[in-house]
Amino acid sequence: MKHSDKTFWKQYIANLQVDLAHAAYTKVERIWEDLDYTPILNKFYYIIEGEGFLTIDGQTYYPKPNELYLLPADGVQSYGTINDDTFGKYWCHFTAKIGELNLFQALETSRFIRIEQPEQWRNKFERLIDYSNSDKLTSRIHTNSVLLEIIADYIESCDKVKFNLKATPAFEKMNVVLQYIEAHLTDNLTVEELAQIAHFHPNYFIQLFKNFTGNSPIQYINRARLEKAKNLLTMTELNVSAIADAVGLEFSYFSRMFREHNGVSPTAYREFIPKD
Numbered sequence: 001m002k003h004s005d006k007t008f009w010k011q012y013i014a015n016l017q018v019d020l021a022h023a024a025y026t027k028v029e030r031i032w033e034d035l036d037y038t039p040i041l042n043k044f045y046y047i048i049e050g051e052g053f054l055t056i057d058g059q060t061y062y063p064k065p066n067e068l069y070l071l072p073a074d075g076v077q078s079y080g081t082i083n084d085d086t087f088g089k090y091w092c093h094f095t096a097k098i099g100e101l102n103l104f105q106a107l108e109t110s111r112f113i114r115i116e117q118p119e120q121w122r123n124k125f126e127r128l129i130d131y132s133n134s135d136k137l138t139s140r141i142h143t144n145s146v147l148l149e150i151i152a153d154y155i156e157s158c159d160k161v162k163f164n165l166k167a168t169p170a171f172e173k174m175n176v177v178l179q180y181i182e183a184h185l186t187d188n189l190t191v192e193e194l195a196q197i198a199h200f201h202p203n204y205f206i207q208l209f210k211n212f213t214g215n216s217p218i219q220y221i222n223r224a225r226l227e228k229a230k231n232l233l234t235m236t237e238l239n240v241s242a243i244a245d246a247v248g249l250e251f252s253y254f255s256r257m258f259r260e261h262n263g264v265s266p267t268a269y270r271e272f273i274p275k276d
Contacts (some may be wrong), residue, residue, distance in 0.1 A: 009163060012106075015098050015214040018147050023092035023128045028052070032087075033080035041093040042104060043071040044150065046115070046125055049088040052081045056111055063087070068121065069112040070154060072104035090125035094147055099211030103151075106171070110158040124150055173198040174212045185225050186248035191217050225249060226261055233270045240266045 021041055025048075032052070045054070047063045054061045055078035056071055062082075063069055071077055073095070081087070096103040115121050124146060131142040155161060163171075177198050181189065194217055195205035209217050225247040232243045243266065244254035258266050 012098060012212055013103075015212070016103055016148070016151075017095075017097055018144050018151070019095045020128070020132055020143050020147050021093040021095070023090075023125070023132045025088070025090050025125070025129065027088040028081065028086045030081055030084060030086060035078045035080070036076055037078070038076055039071070039073055039093075042073045042096055042102070043094075044090075044092050044154070045069045045071065045087075046090040046121060047087055048090065048122075050086045051083060052079065052087045054079050059111070061111065063112065066115040066118050067112050068115055068154065070104070070109060073102055074105070090122070090129075092125070092128060092147070092150075096151060099208075101211075106164055107155070108160075108162040108164050109155060110160055113154060113157040124153075170198075170208055170212070173200075174209070177209070178213075181221055181224060185221070185228060186246065188248065189217075189221055222257060223261075225254075226258060229254070229258060229266065230262075230269065233266055234273055 027050075045063070046068045047065055049065055052063065054063060054069060054071065056069075057075045057077075060078075061069070098106065128143065128146045128150065131139050131146060134142075177194050180194070180197055191202050191206060194209075195202040198205055198208075200208065206216060209215075209220070213220050215223065229243050229247050232238055232246060233240075236243075238246065240255065241251050244251045247254065249257070255265060258269070262269060264272070
């Protein structure tokens with residue numbers, strides 16, 4: 001994958017928003033079954049014991065203990081028992097969206113992973129269950145944090161991960177826009193200019209851009225400029241005025257914005273960098 005593409009997807013996935021509907025451990029009954037249905041929520045099944053079957057988009061699986069299955073929303077699925085030794089499983093139902101798009105429409109992963117460290121994964125699900133049942137003020141924050149951890153660790157453990165550009169034609173257009181921004185940070189970039197590159201009306205482009213990056217176009221450009229400035233402060237001996245020029249900002253505005261975002265001036269930031 002090209003560096004620019006990887007940067008785009010990292011930024012895109014960073015805007016993931018999750019919401020847990022249910023989480024529990026269940027030893028399913030012999031009558032546990034549902035055939036050819038299409039769920040509106042994503043599901044994780046972490047199999048601890050027993051036997052049964054799952055069918056996901058026409059492919060049937062017979063999960064074994066210490067396998068974790070992802071059942072994405074909006075796909076045709078079936079599940080059921082095959083004998084009296086039924087599944088004992090941790091499970092959760094959740095949404096995972098970037099803007100209006102389901103994460104697992106944009107990202108194609110393995111259907112299941114083999115768990116090599118079962119105690120750690122049991123702990124993740126136990127924490128998820130505990131936080132989801134807690135009435136503490138911060139319980140929702142903890143719940144989302146653990147769910148994000150489970151999703152991230154699952155993706156990292158998959159044998160294959162593929163980005164689905166067909167999920168929305170806007171992906172490719174937004175990638176082109178982000179590459180253009182990266183290459184023209186010293187220019188006076190405008191929303192109208194960027195919208196024209198993507199062939200969208202400016203008002204629609206602003207909303208779409210925010211869905212993809214979590215920031216407005218101007219916020220994103222300024223953050224990119226500040227990241228480049230930090231790299232220049234770290235890796236070069238350019239003075240602050242030259243760095244402001246290198247990121248396309250007037251010196252006083254650059255200094256003020258840098259302080260607002262980083263809590264210190266550019267000069268102070270450079271002084272904090274460890275010297276060899």
